[in-house]
Amino acid sequence: MKAIVFDAIGSPRDVLYVDDLPMPRIGDDDVLLRMVSASINPGDFLFIQNLYPEPKKPHFPQQIAGNHGAGIVEAVGANVRLEPGTLVAFSYYGSWAEYAAIPAEWLIPLPAGYPVERAGQMVNPITAWDLLVDSRVRPG
Secondary structure, three states, X not given: OEEEEEOOOOOHHHHOXXXXXXXXXXXXXXXXXXXXXXXXXXXXXXXXXXXXOOOOOOOOOOEEOOOEEEEEEEEEOOOOOOOOOOEEEEEXXXXXXXXXXXXXXXEEEOOOOOOHHHHOOOHHHHHHHHHHHHHOXXXX
């Protein structure tokens, strides 16, 4: 499968490249997704530069870039109760690839027919809402 990966910390323009990787394997609590949409966020660039807060840290070699996306469930582990064909959004690792193995607990199932261009950005409004709530902003 094709993926955008990096082998060193640095500026995304200097360290990212496209490579062929083996298909991800899933464990009992994981889901194999065929990626249909992935956003590009400032947090992705922080991750590539190893500036993202713990515990999200790159693992080398060939760390797949991208932290948010949406995909179609292709296969599920023994402990997962999602049906193949389900559209899901997530915030985890490895969204800049054709396929991703994601722990089921990180998935947000979406309704059939949900626009994939929105699905890949599903986590962005959640992050914005969390920041608004945490800041305790008041009207006016």
